[in-house]
Amino acid sequence: MEEHRKRYGRRLDHEERKRKRTAREAHKASADTQKMFGHKAKLHHAKRHAEKIQMKKTLKAHDERNVKQKDDGAVKEGALPAYLLDREGQKDAKALSTAIKDRRKDRAAKYAVPLPKVRGIAEEEMFKVIKTGKHKGKSWKRMVNKATFVGEGFTRKPVKLERFIRPMGLRMTKAHVTHPELKTTFQLPILGVKKNPQSPLYTSLGVLTKGTIIEVNVSELGMVTTGGKVVWSKYAQITNNPENDGCINSVLLV
Amino acid sequence: MATLLPPPKRQRSAYSQSLKPPVEAIDTPIPSVVVQFKSAEDGSSLGPAINLPANTGRDALQMLVNKLRGESEDPLPYAFHLVPKQVEGSAAPARVQINKSILEDALEPKVGPSNAPKWSPEDIFELWCEPQAVFRVRSVGRCSATLSGHASPILCCAHSPTGRYAATGSGDATCRIWDMETETPKATLSGHKGWVLCVEWDATEKVLATGGHDGQVRLWSPQTGQALGQPLLGHTKWITSLAFEPLHLTTAKNPSPRLASASKDGTVRIWNTSTRKLEFVLTGHAASVNVVRWGGENVIYTGSSDRTVKIWSGVDGKLIRTLSEHAHWVNTMALSTDFVLRTGPFDHTSKTPKDPEEARSLALARYKNVTTTHPETLITGSDDHTLFLWPDQASSSFSTTATPKKPIARLTGHQKQVNHVAFSPDGRLVASAGFDNAVKIWEGRTGKFIASLRGHVAAVYRVAWSADSRMLVSASKDSTLKLWDLRTYKIRIDLPGHTDEVYCVDFVADKVVSGGRDKTVKIWRN
Numbered sequence: 122m123e124e125h126r127k128r129y130g131r132r133l134d135h136e137e138r139k140r141k142r143t144a145r146e147a148h149k150a151s152a153d154t155q156k157m158f159g160h161k162a163k164l165h166h167a168k169r170h171a172e173k174i175q176m177k178k179t180l181k182a183h184d185e186r187n188v189k190q191k192d193d194g195a196v197k198e199g200a201l202p203a204y205l206l207d208r209e210g211q212k213d214a215k216a217l218s219t220a221i222k223d224r225r226k227d228r229a230a231k232y233a234v235p236l237p238k239v240r241g242i243a244e245e246e247m248f249k250v251i252k253t254g255k256h257k258g259k260s261w262k263r264m265v266n267k268a269t270f271v272g273e274g275f276t277r278k279p280v281k282l283e284r285f286i287r288p289m290g291l292r293m294t295k296a297h298v299t300h301p302e303l304k305t306t307f308q309l310p311i312l313g314v315k316k317n318p319q320s321p322l323y324t325s326l327g328v329l330t331k332g333t334i335i336e337v338n339v340s341e342l343g344m345v346t347t348g349g350k351v352v353w354s355k356y357a358q359i360t361n362n363p364e365n366d367g368c369i370n371s372v373l374l375v
Numbered sequence: 376m377a378t379l380l381p382p383p384k385r386q387r388s389a390y391s392q393s394l395k396p397p398v399e400a401i402d403t404p405i406p407s408v409v410v411q412f413k414s415a416e417d418g419s420s421l422g423p424a425i426n427l428p429a430n431t432g433r434d435a436l437q438m439l440v441n442k443l444r445g446e447s448e449d450p451l452p453y454a455f456h457l458v459p460k461q462v463e464g465s466a467a468p469a470r471v472q473i474n475k476s477i478l479e480d481a482l483e484p485k486v487g488p489s490n491a492p493k494w495s496p497e498d499i500f501e502l503w504c505e506p507q508a509v510f511r512v513r514s515v516g517r518c519s520a521t522l523s524g525h526a527s528p529i530l531c532c533a534h535s536p537t538g539r540y541a542a543t544g545s546g547d548a549t550c551r552i553w554d555m556e557t558e559t560p561k562a563t564l565s566g567h568k569g570w571v572l573c574v575e576w577d578a579t580e581k582v583l584a585t586g587g588h589d590g591q592v593r594l595w596s597p598q599t600g601q602a603l604g605q606p607l608l609g610h611t612k613w614i615t616s617l618a619f620e621p622l623h624l625t626t627a628k629n630p631s632p633r634l635a636s637a638s639k640d641g642t643v644r645i646w647n648t649s650t651r652k653l654e655f656v657l658t659g660h661a662a663s664v665n666v667v668r669w670g671g672e673n674v675i676y677t678g679s680s681d682r683t684v685k686i687w688s689g690v691d692g693k694l695i696r697t698l699s700e701h702a703h704w705v706n707t708m709a710l711s712t713d714f715v716l717r718t719g720p721f722d723h724t725s726k727t728p729k730d731p732e733e734a735r736s737l738a739l740a741r742y743k744n745v746t747t748t749h750p751e752t753l754i755t756g757s758d759d760h761t762l763f764l765w766p767d768q769a770s771s772s773f774s775t776t777a778t779p780k781k782p783i784a785r786l787t788g789h790q791k792q793v794n795h796v797a798f799s800p801d802g803r804l805v806a807s808a809g810f811d812n813a814v815k816i817w818e819g820r821t822g823k824f825i826a827s828l829r830g831h832v833a834a835v836y837r838v839a840w841s842a843d844s845r846m847l848v849s850a851s852k853d854s855t856l857k858l859w860d861l862r863t864y865k866i867r868i869d870l871p872g873h874t875d876e877v878y879c880v881d882f883v884a885d886k887v888v889s890g891g892r893d894k895t896v897k898i899w900r901n
Binding site: 348 | 615796836
């Protein structure tokens with residue numbers, strides 16, 4: 122059909138017929154609606170209902186655009202001094218709103234984290250048993266199945282002494298950290314694992330699972346303390362399953 | 376392996392220090408030096424060169440200068456500095472301050488960079504002396520009051536000329552007046568329909584003007600806390616800066632000073648504050664006017680985002696000249712007479728003039744006293760990271776050799792935009808605050824670089840001088856204020872306490888008032 126249309130074009134009265142068809146569309150829809158019954162009618166009416174609401178909304182929006190609204194006199198939020206007003210484009214990652222600070226003041230919220238509960242992880246899931254020895258009879262060695270954070274100066278132990286293997290492919294050094302106020306995400310270097318809620322052993326191994334609190338380097342975000350010092354590191358909580366995704370997504374704890 | 380002795384204990388306490396045997400004073404002969412006193416005012420020599428022992432203290436030097444000037448009954452305090460010989464390619468500082476004696480500060484400095492200028496006792500020491508304020512402002516050190524009340528960040532603050540009140544403008548569309556003696560709220564001025572971006576006191580403390588984000592200028596009576604008539608309407612965009620006509624330019628016929636308001640819409644409007652009528656409009660800027668100043672010679676200075684500084688006549692609003700050297704927005708501007716114009720008839724003796732006539736004559740006398748030796752100069756700071764120091768722009772002194780369109784100096788050194796600049800009250804120094812975390816000190820007459828005050832870890836928003844020009848306070852994005860000592864060019868005291876960015880600071884009498892994003896006004900005092 123397309124080939125034909127390309128070669129010979131449309132029939133000469135195509136536009137005319139199209140206009141007429143759309144003009145009569147309401148009539149056809151009405152006729153169809155009247156004839157319809159049963160389940161089919163129900164679905165159709167639901168569809169038409171939604172369509173009509175959308176139409177009414179659009180019409181109202183068009184009307185409002187033409188009518189002059191009275192100013193409600195509300196003062197805008199986010200006041201800035203005159204010398205910073207034209208510099209809005211140069212916004213940086215410092216947003217320590219008073220709301221957050223107030224929230225931090227009550228003690229219960231002090232230890233609140235975005236993910237309060239985590240799924241328990243069985244040891245079988247966490248570790249793979251590595252058989253060693255000439256006849257593969259010994260099984261004291263474990264390989265960590267999850268993503269891990271390994272500090273910069275780490276050297277692996279000799280094979281005979283290495284009880285936990287942390288595979289190179291699952292080692293992570295950077296995390297995507299979302300600032301909850303700014304709704305922006307930065308890729309920041311990980312400094313350490315503060316706490317893995319599963320077990321203190323996993324904390325010391327640096328295992329990164331969902332819900333783990335990690336310490337990230339936020340020096341480039343330019344945050345300052347009330348004492349006027351640059352904040353160097355902050356905590357963040359992991360929100361995804363790094364071993365499945367191959368990356369770490371986390372929320373900054375402010 | 377030989378046994379390692381443990382390191383000696385750290386001796387920190389004053390007591391343990393006192394237990395140490397006293398260091399034997401080494402008797403070295405004190406060289407005597409030839410000193411020529413020179414006045415930094417006009418460069419003239421004070422008396423003949425004198426032979427002095429090099430360890431003559433600063434007090435003794437002060438006495439000598441006062442003797443040489445023949446002022447025995449009314450001695451003035453002096454600051455002394457040496458100007459090192461400028462060697463090509465060396466980064467020697469522009470001046471060496473003499474705080475103790477020539478011996479300690481110049482001949483044998485204890486600490487200093489390796490390229491510090493070297494003097495020998497054989498040189499003739501040209502000791503430049505600058506008279507300092509006869510009074511001394513007490514240093515601030517603690518936060519005496521945290522005043523809450525504003526519901527939004529505080530955007531601007533200004534002390535009244537006497538320091539009796541302070542006014543703060545906030546994002547909650549109100550302006551509040553605080554009593555500085557009792558440190559309590561005095562009045563809440565509500566009426567604006569947008570953020571209050573700037574507040575300005577007139578020099579007699581009778582009128583307070585506020586400019587808002589809604590483009591309105593409002594006048595208030597600080598005594599009653601009531602609005603003085605209807606708002607001044609006309610600007611189509613927000614107000615960026617306000618300036619009152621200096622008190623000594625008003626006459627008995629028109630006692631109320633006029634008000635200039637600069638706006639983002641690119642115009643400056645001049646209002647009569649008693650009738651609240653528009654007198655004239657200064658149009659000509661192509662972009663937002665960021666700052667307006669009303670000079671003592673009845674000229675209006677405006678700096679704009681269209682990269683120009685324009686000089687207007689205060690009589691009829693005619694454009695006198697356009698200074699277009701800046702390569703980017705002109706953000707800020709200061710006059711060497713800012714302090715005198717702002718405080719009007721009130722000086723450190725806290726006398727109150729009896730009637731407006733006396734106030735006017737007092738203000739004129741103070742203005743004349745400042746401008747006799749050096750006419751009013753202008754400094755502008757810009758987004759192009761530089762500042763320009765301009766010669767006197769007033770029409771009465773065209774006879775001087777300097778052409779008014781040619782800047783005296785281009786002040787380079789900031790690595791980011793310059794946000795604020797302020798002349799010291801005596802007009803000898805200039806402080807500029809930039810987004811590069813530094814405050815820089817320049818010579819007010821020549822524009823030479825003196826020192827860089829580093830210590831803030833974020834952009835510095837505002838600076839304010841103490842009335843005796845010996846201290847400087849800076850407000851920064853890093854939520855602290857810092858007080859700097861102009862004798863040593865070092866930090867004198869750090870004032871943490873705000874929990875967020877500090878947007879404004881003002882220093883009058885011996886109190887500092889500051890406000891910021893954390894919605895509280897803090898008062899700092901001795």
